[in-house]
Amino acid sequence: MPPRERILQAARALFYARGIRAVSVDDIAETAQTNKMTLYRHFESKDLLVAEYLRSLAREADAIWEELARAHPNDPLAQLRAFVERIAATIAQSGDRGCALANAAIELPEKDHPARAVIEEHKTHQREQVAGLCSAAGFEEPERLADEIFLLLEGARVSIQSVGHDAPGARVGAMLCSLLRSSPRRERAQSA
Amino acid sequence: MPPRERILQAARALFYARGIRAVSVDDIAETAQTNKMTLYRHFESKDLLVAEYLRSLAREADAIWEELARAHPNDPLAQLRAFVERIAATIAQSGDRGCALANAAIELPEKDHPARAVIEEHKTHQREQVAGLCSAAGFEEPERLADEIFLLLEGARVSIQSVGHDAPGARVGAMLCSLLRSSPRRERAQSA
DNA sequence: AAGGGGTGTTACTTGTCAGTAACATCATGG
């Protein structure tokens, strides 16, 4: 594995587990089994490494949408369910530190930080995906439902970090399932 | 205003606005119009100052419950509504950086940090208050409803930091209102 | 074999930060 990749892997593990500001570039270089010089040959600065770290996560999250579309072709409701279950399962795992992007947004409030554009774009895109599926699945108030799903997931992912895994976050899966079941849909729902 | 109080005030403003790790004790001392020595005469360490900062916020939040109880005596539903509206209004303000306790939990993942006990206790207590009111207000599934309210609020407060104030967070007030309106309640709802 | 690009190594600069020591100042109350 080339150094650049090793560095990004190390950054992902350390930034996520300990927080961005708590991790030094030396820590990352060491974990990546290389050194600071090589790191700086691949990344201009720590801030840009952070941005790249978040970008790589955002890209992976985007790939999930395509995967779900392939797994449940022409069945937006099933895609939505699978998405929700997937995140809920991740949240339920102990040791989970929630959404790396959201955490980064809290750790890096400076408006001009290069990471902020990545975060904002990805979160907005994520919500649009959900809204698109809600609409395609024939729900009557797709935007409202998308907001609700989005906020519940974000809330679950942040609250496990303040109240632990036994708390509300653990039940978000069940809540979302029943939300999807009980939300009203237009008549002519497209068949699979 | 005595120095200890000025220091706590300064800590609140700076920790909240910039993040805990981004603020030095010198910054706080300067903003408090005093100096580092005096700060360390009142607080053993930065970590304990952080814990005290969060404790002071938690105490204030607790006072809100009593205030709401006084404002709407024997009317848990009204208390619940007022609580929800209050937080939703805060969230809607631009410049709001969400819940200081939740942010701190993300910034300080070390399990033995003195702040963590404060955070965990306060968040748990907060959820219990909501659940208590849901139950007293006669909702049929008070625990489930409390979880939903809790997660929506947490989600809103975190998401304004990643997608901005135009996004779902801004609509959490309306969502919660309709949630309270549409949730089923037991028959003999107690009168005011 | 020669060259070159990517990599490793060491050491350095510069800055910041938590925390402390020693001493000066100042107000207050006896």
Add this chain to the structure above:
DNA sequence: CCATGATGTTACTGACAAGTAACACCCCTT
């Protein structure tokens, strides 16, 4: 008026962090 305790001031230590310079190395290609 003086003693005491709280506060201000300056300077310091020790640690760590971001980023850079200079040079050695190693592998791959020509």
